[in-house]
Amino acid sequence: xxxxxxxxxxxxxxxxxxxxxxxxxxxxxxxxxxxxxxxxxxxxxxxxxxxxxxxxxxxxxxxxxxxxxxxxxxxxxxxxxxxxxxxxxxxxxxxxxxxxxxxxxxxxxxxxxxxxxxxxxxxxxxxxxxxxxxxxxxxxxxxxxxxxxxxxxxxxxxxxxxxxxxxxxxxxxxxxxxxxxxxxxxxxxxxxxxxx
Numbered sequence: 001x002x003x004x005x006x007x008x009x010x011x012x013x014x015x016x017x018x019x020x021x022x023x024x025x026x027x028x029x030x031x032x033x034x035x036x037x038x039x040x041x042x043x044x045x046x047x048x049x050x051x052x053x054x055x056x057x058x059x060x061x062x063x064x065x066x067x068x069x070x071x072x073x074x075x076x077x078x079x080x081x082x083x084x085x086x087x088x089x090x091x092x093x094x095x096x097x098x099x100x101x102x103x104x105x106x107x108x109x110x111x112x113x114x115x116x117x118x119x120x121x122x123x124x125x126x127x128x129x130x131x132x133x134x135x136x137x138x139x140x141x142x143x144x145x146x147x148x149x150x151x152x153x154x155x156x157x158x159x160x161x162x163x164x165x166x167x168x169x170x171x172x173x174x175x176x177x178x179x180x181x182x183x184x185x186x187x188x189x190x191x192x193x194x195x196x
Contacts, residue, residue: 135151
């Protein structure tokens with residue numbers, strides 16, 4: 001059953017519906033950090049049961065919850081820099097033809113024991129709901145949700161020059177699933193902050 005768990009967080013008329021997929025194996029301290037990084041004045045957070053082995057279907061079902069104009073997601077082991085949602089929302093409201101934006105990310109690589117900045121992979125993504133609905137069919141057919149990466153890399157989705165998301169790269173179930181499909185072979189691409 002994919003239902004929002006008790007305690008939808010955010011005000012009644014939020015501008016961004018944010019979902020967090022959970023399987024019950026999350027570290028409580030990381031999940032609490034993720035939840036605390038979402039601004040409740042503009043976002044409604046829905047903590048949603050995932051579908052083991054099929055991130056794509058779970059994402060689509062979660063994106064369909066709510067009725068805000070904009071949608072986003074956050075994994076329970078990541079967290080967002082302060083003001084990132086606000087900057088993304090401001091940009092999208094000032095550019096009504098833009099379907100979505102993605103921030104840069106800081107990767108906390110537990111394999112290589114280092115931290116670096118990358119673009120276009122796991123950055124915070126905020127989309128117009130109506131536009132993303134046209135991409136659902138791609139995500140539903142993709143167990144590893146590589147379409148999430150392809151969607152954020154589409155030319156009409158703009159990369160904002162802000163470091164917005166912290167991604168923990170460690171041997172999680174999602175990471176191992178993506179690795180099995182060969183999706184981490186050449187990614188993420190490290191960037192020099194001086195080039196931004």
